[in-house]
Amino acid sequence: MLGQMMEMPLTISSLIAHAERYHSATEIISVETTGERTTTNWGNVGKNARRLASALDKLGVALGDRCATIAWNNRRHLECYFGVSGGGMVCHTINPRLAPEQLSFVANDAEDKVLFFEPTFLPLVAKILPTLKNVQHFVVLGPRDEVATHAIEGLLFYDELIATGDADAVWPEVDERAASSLCYTSGTTGNPKGVLYSHRSTLLHTLVGNQPDGIALSAQDTVLPVVPMFHVNAWGVPYIAAANGCKLVLPGPNLDGQSILKLIDDTETTIALGVPTIWMNLVEALQASDSKLPSLTRTVVGGAPLPPSMIPIFADYGVELLHAWGMTETSPVATLNQFLQRHSTLSDAEKTALRTGQGRPLYGVELRLLDENGEILPHDGKTQGDLQVRGHWIAKRYYGKDTDALTEDGWFDTGDVSTIDEDGYMVIRDRSKDIIKSGGKWISTVELENIAIAHPDITNAAAIAAKHDKWDERPIVIAVKAANSTATEDEVLAFYKDKIQSWQIPDAIIFVDTLPIGATGKVQKVELRKQFGEHLIKQGKNDA
Numbered sequence: 001m002l003g004q005m006m007e008m009p010l011t012i013s014s015l016i017a018h019a020e021r022y023h024s025a026t027e028i029i030s031v032e033t034t035g036e037r038t039t040t041n042w043g044n045v046g047k048n049a050r051r052l053a054s055a056l057d058k059l060g061v062a063l064g065d066r067c068a069t070i071a072w073n074n075r076r077h078l079e080c081y082f083g084v085s086g087g088g089m090v091c092h093t094i095n096p097r098l099a100p101e102q103l104s105f106v107a108n109d110a111e112d113k114v115l116f117f118e119p120t121f122l123p124l125v126a127k128i129l130p131t132l133k134n135v136q137h138f139v140v141l142g143p144r145d146e147v148a149t150h151a152i153e154g155l156l157f158y159d160e161l162i163a164t165g166d167a168d169a170v171w172p173e174v175d176e177r178a179a180s181s182l183c184y185t186s187g188t189t190g191n192p193k194g195v196l197y198s199h200r201s202t203l204l205h206t207l208v209g210n211q212p213d214g215i216a217l218s219a220q221d222t223v224l225p226v227v228p229m230f231h232v233n234a235w236g237v238p239y240i241a242a243a244n245g246c247k248l249v250l251p252g253p254n255l256d257g258q259s260i261l262k263l264i265d266d267t268e269t270t271i272a273l274g275v276p277t278i279w280m281n282l283v284e285a286l287q288a289s290d291s292k293l294p295s296l297t298r299t300v301v302g303g304a305p306l307p308p309s310m311i312p313i314f315a316d317y318g319v320e321l322l323h324a325w326g327m328t329e330t331s332p333v334a335t336l337n338q339f340l341q342r343h344s345t346l347s348d349a350e351k352t353a354l355r356t357g358q359g360r361p362l363y364g365v366e367l368r369l370l371d372e373n374g375e376i377l378p379h380d381g382k383t384q385g386d387l388q389v390r391g392h393w394i395a396k397r398y399y400g401k402d403t404d405a406l407t408e409d410g411w412f413d414t415g416d417v418s419t420i421d422e423d424g425y426m427v428i429r430d431r432s433k434d435i436i437k438s439g440g441k442w443i444s445t446v447e448l449e450n451i452a453i454a455h456p457d458i459t460n461a462a463a464i465a466a467k468h469d470k471w472d473e474r475p476i477v478i479a480v481k482a483a484n485s486t487a488t489e490d491e492v493l494a495f496y497k498d499k500i501q502s503w504q505i506p507d508a509i510i511f512v513d514t515l516p517i518g519a520t521g522k523v524q525k526v527e528l529r530k531q532f533g534e535h536l537i538k539q540g541k542n543d544a
């Protein structure tokens, strides 16, 4: 016997329709690429999104066609999110920092029909134009600019395009299993791979990801997604914000500590989300300012390991750091570090220790650990293995591929090495590509980095494997010193003593001015290995 309840498809248009209807006056503040701050609201975003869907339909863009964006976090990009996906097309967010040939690769692989881009990217788009095989409409995300019209024949301007859309347009009916957005993985090795989300997976991620033990945004929050909208749908924040009528602050391209601090204080942001490097830069800016971050209560941190030393620093400002883990392939939120009831009796130090892990799975996500022979490992908080995941919003297959990207029994292998305890709290020990194997024993680069960053004179650090004749690999740490610091290599090495076993202590500390950071805020260890992988050999320190 079937149930007798209404069945409405779980579509992205239902999110924006809700925001337009019930949170119409709630503000959205947007920092434009020019630096200007504009204010709109969910009512206008909803109206413009419907107009955009209608305008694309009039242009002949069909259901399922891919429409790409090369854009920062701002209000026109937000309208594209809802207008394209809500209209039944696929919003393909492209990372603007990709090399031109990779940009052409992803646009061609996705067979993008429409390309929306910020005015500042006009020269880049004009340059790669001859290589773009499928794009029929190029749209500048802004008002008309006569000079720009000379760069690309038939160039369209977003503000004019939406004016051609029907103001009374209603959202089309779309199958909830239809594709809604497309995001390519960072592709540190080989070409990037596309992850094609569906309306249903996005809606389930929106609803579950925002439970009280999830990201927990509410209509009382002012939310600042520092995480880029070209990286896994800004961790789903635009959708969660629409479903819950949050006030949104979209930060534009300037994500340095000072700009973010000013934006948080000016807009009275209550919750911000981003990778650890964002918060490390914010700490530096905070310490050089008089701000006490009065409005901010929480930040969600993910994308890379959260250095534990950051937790008490933010606690002094009354800000809770909520650690989350996920991947492009997991939509992304899979685990979040929220406490259980019995943790209320833990000491502050014990709470901080628990908080440094990546947390426990949301409903709808299952985790398991495997050893190198494919045997399932226990969840005892100690045994380390390859982390696999399955669930409602986990990728099954990469875009355009003929075969699934899963194990024979239907799990996705994350490439992370983790432990999981009895309660499901998961701790990432490393990426399997980064972990150091020294004399047959594993050394976690995350642990080495956390110790270095806890040193008062070190602002950022990355541990890598350096080649070694006797031990195959030995750890070395590439570190950035605080301004005016006189710390020496020996002092930093001494800081490791008694914190880890002596054979795990790095063989060298190399000071640099900055670490190579990719567009999604992660340290690029591939670059560091290229530059410093032979350091011990070159220094003749490779046989003891």
Ligand code: AMP
Pocket: 185, 186, 232, 301, 302, 303, 304, 305, 306, 323, 324, 325, 326, 327, 328, 329, 332, 358, 414, 415, 416, 428, 430, 431, 520
């Ligand atoms: P991406 O697909 O670019 O989002 O990268 C996903 C990878 O980022 C994961 O497989 C992890 O290696 C890493 N990652 C994400 N969140 C965390 C976290 N909280 N701690 C440590 N690593 C993380």
